[in-house]
Amino acid sequence: MNSASRYYAxxxxxSVALMxxxxxxxxxxxxxxxxxxMASAGNIDTLAAAGLGRFEVRPNDIIVVVKGSEAGCAAALxxxxxxxxxxxxxxxxxxxxxxxxxTSLHGAVRRxxxxxxxxxxxxxxxxxxxxxxxxRLGMDVMLFSDNVPPAAELTLKHYARRHDLxxxxxxxxxxxxxxxxxxxxxxxxxGPIGAVxxxxxxxxxxxSRIHRLGSGISQAIGTGGHDLSAEIGGISMLQGLQxxxxxxxxxxIVLVSKPPAPAVAEVVLAAAEACSKPVVVIFLGVDPRSLxxxxxxxxxxxxxxxxxxxxxxxxEMPAAAPPSIPVELLHRFGALCRSMAPTQRHLRALFCGGTxxxxxxxxxxxxxxxxxxxxxxxxxxxxxxxxIGPGHSMVDLGDDLFTRGRPHPxxxxxLRDSRLLQEADDPTTAVILxxxxxxxxxxxxxxxxxxGAIEQARxxxxxxxRRLLFIAHVCGTDQDPQNRSAVVAALRAAEVFVADSxxxxxxxxxxxxxxxxxxxx
Numbered sequence: 001m002n003s004a005s006r007y008y009a010x011x012x013x014x015s016v017a018l019m020x021x022x023x024x025x026x027x028x029x030x031x032x033x034x035x036x037x038m039a040s041a042g043n044i045d046t047l048a049a050a051g052l053g054r055f056e057v058r059p060n061d062i063i064v065v066v067k068g069s070e071a072g073c074a075a076a077l078x079x080x081x082x083x084x085x086x087x088x089x090x091x092x093x094x095x096x097x098x099x100x101x102x103t104s105l106h107g108a109v110r111r112x113x114x115x116x117x118x119x120x121x122x123x124x125x126x127x128x129x130x131x132x133x134x135x136r137l138g139m140d141v142m143l144f145s146d147n148v149p150p151a152a153e154l155t156l157k158h159y160a161r162r163h164d165l166x167x168x169x170x171x172x173x174x175x176x177x178x179x180x181x182x183x184x185x186x187x188x189x190x191g192p193i194g195a196v197x198x199x200x201x202x203x204x205x206x207x208s209r210i211h212r213l214g215s216g217i218s219q220a221i222g223t224g225g226h227d228l229s230a231e232i233g234g235i236s237m238l239q240g241l242q243x244x245x246x247x248x249x250x251x252x253i254v255l256v257s258k259p260p261a262p263a264v265a266e267v268v269l270a271a272a273e274a275c276s277k278p279v280v281v282i283f284l285g286v287d288p289r290s291l292x293x294x295x296x297x298x299x300x301x302x303x304x305x306x307x308x309x310x311x312x313x314x315x316e317m318p319a320a321a322p323p324s325i326p327v328e329l330l331h332r333f334g335a336l337c338r339s340m341a342p343t344q345r346h347l348r349a350l351f352c353g354g355t356x357x358x359x360x361x362x363x364x365x366x367x368x369x370x371x372x373x374x375x376x377x378x379x380x381x382x383x384x385x386x387x388i389g390p391g392h393s394m395v396d397l398g399d400d401l402f403t404r405g406r407p408h409p410x411x412x413x414x415l416r417d418s419r420l421l422q423e424a425d426d427p428t429t430a431v432i433l434x435x436x437x438x439x440x441x442x443x444x445x446x447x448x449x450x451x452g453a454i455e456q457a458r459x460x461x462x463x464x465x466r467r468l469l470f471i472a473h474v475c476g477t478d479q480d481p482q483n484r485s486a487v488v489a490a491l492r493a494a495e496v497f498v499a500d501s502x503x504x505x506x507x508x509x510x511x512x513x514x515x516x517x518x519x520x521x
Contacts, residue, residue: 001032003053004073007039008062008084014121015144018062023412023443025064025080030072033406036080037133039063039473040123042147050404053321059123081367105130107227109137119182120169121145124250127170128152135159135167140181143169143224150231153224157235164237169206172222173200176207183222184410186439187479191216192313194247197256198223201353201437202284202498205502206256208439208484210304211477215313218250219243228260234268241268245275252313254305258358269304272296278312280305284355285362285378302359303501320511323504333469333508336429337516341466345517347371347509348423349394352409353388353475353502356435357396360506364392367510389426393420395419410442417453424457424468430517431469432457433509435502438476438484446482447490454494469512470496473505 012410013021018036025034033050037043038057040379048054052065062084066076102108118134120127124147131141135156145158146169160167168175174197175182179190186204188211195217197203207217221243223236237255244250247402255272259265260283272279273293281291281298282305284495297318299305311318347364349371351357358373364371365378372383383393386401397409397416409416416434423429436446454470472491476484488498499505 001067002070002073003052003065003067004077005055005063005065006077006080007058008064009058010025010060011062011084012038012060012122013062013084014119015123019407019411021080021083023407024083025066025076026407026412026414028072028076028079030069031066031076032072033067034076034080035406036084037063037066038123040125040140041450042123042125050406059126074472104131105137105139109139113158115139117142117177119144124148126171128156128381131156131167131169132159134382135163135165138163138165140166141168141176142172142177142222143167144172144183145169146171149340149492150226150229153226154232154235157227157232159295161239166221166243167224167236167515168222169224171226172224174220176217176220181440184437184439184441185220186211186476187481188477189216190218190249191481192218192249192251193254193309194218194244194250194252195220195254195256196237196244197221197254198225198227198237198260199256199355200225201475202256202258202282202355203352204437204439205302205355206254206282206306206309208475208477209303209501210310211479212484213306213310215310215482218247225258226267228257228264230261230264231463234260234264237268238271238301241271241279242274245277252278252280252309254309255282256302257283258355259283269296271295280308280312284359301363301501301503302355303503323507325508328509330511330515331379333497333512334516336467336469339467340430340469341427342466343427344427344466346389346426347392347394347431347433348389348426348429349433349509350419350423351394351396351435352398352413352416352437353435354396354398355503356475357394359502360433360509361394362511363503363506364394364513367514369510369513374401385507388422389428397444410437413443413446414449417449420450421457421460422455424461427464429468431509431512433471433505434473435505436472436474436476436487438474438480438482438487440481442476442480442482444481447487451490451494454496458495469500469510470494471505471512472496473499473502475502 021036064080121144127145186208291298374386486496
């Protein structure tokens, strides 16, 4: 196996752009692994941990590292060079003028004083400093970068609050501001429901489902995954709640998070109760009855949170509607399971969205089904090194274990597709559960590799006397570049059972394991 690398001096690009470049280089024939990253200390350590070699720290430079065949590495470096040196598109200039590049936030504001929001996506070592520059220029900040120390996050958020500004992040992957999707976000219509979320894919699930139910989003404000920790205290969520309370276009508010620190949850719930508008709260894993109070409606799943919000926006009071599975679908599950080999007893779930992995674990645990996971919760065992089997497992493919030296699987799903084949080859695998996340930032073509992997997995299984049951959930809308309806139709044509929500897909999996495979452990 060969490896090769190349530096590009003083050639900064943001992390989302570099992840997309990595995906394109990784797709080259003969390339096993590729990374296109800023040469910061953190990224250099990550490359070393991924076995891609040790390199000099040169924070303003881009480094391209590839591993594969000799010819593949050479072609990949040429491809990276072409992508990184291609001239950037620029706006038309007046005749005779020379365009001057904007090289700083200050320069951007000087050119257009109307700029009032900065999206910061730089290595974590430098993110807080850039975010503070934006705040001092009077701009709100979406801080996409991760690995920002809690003390720095607290400093940024205290400064923002004192100056009537907002910090979304760090590690804020999703927002929709004034109808514009930022980061990983879906295309949804404008409407009367505002959302504040400490979970990127959780916010995507809620906003896209609201759109599919016929309503729309006024604003979707991300907070970053650490905001509701005891150390940060929910500063951004509380600011977002207040902003939506003051917004005349918002009639209903949804708050989305994994379990907050208990004291922070109480502060947020008290603020929600004092709000003049209906508030729906989904704190995944928290009993919705403990969230419900005057004007506050607790939800148990992301889908239920969206449903409650739409009902309230229509001026109706929500009624309890326990989830159910059509009898005909159970019959189809049962018939397929009866045709399986005796060895086939286990669920293998593969998620690009970390919150979907979290929610699925909770729903299986509530049914008494334990699953091992690399991001275990609900008392589940830890999946050692995210290995294949034994037993039921759920893998978050967006975890650092898998993304070191690779693009996130939402950008490049090749890791998910290859892992699906590995899981399908295990003779104990009966059910494969997976998600497909659409929208801006996600893979432009989420289907070609996936459908090929499903067809190959099914063929291998049939040749070995086995049958496989595939269950999927597609997060997105028909307005997304990938078109949700087209993706769903293609999956169903490939004999995949496609649920309408992440929670429904998990509940179908529970039904198969409990009712069709006899509660296999």
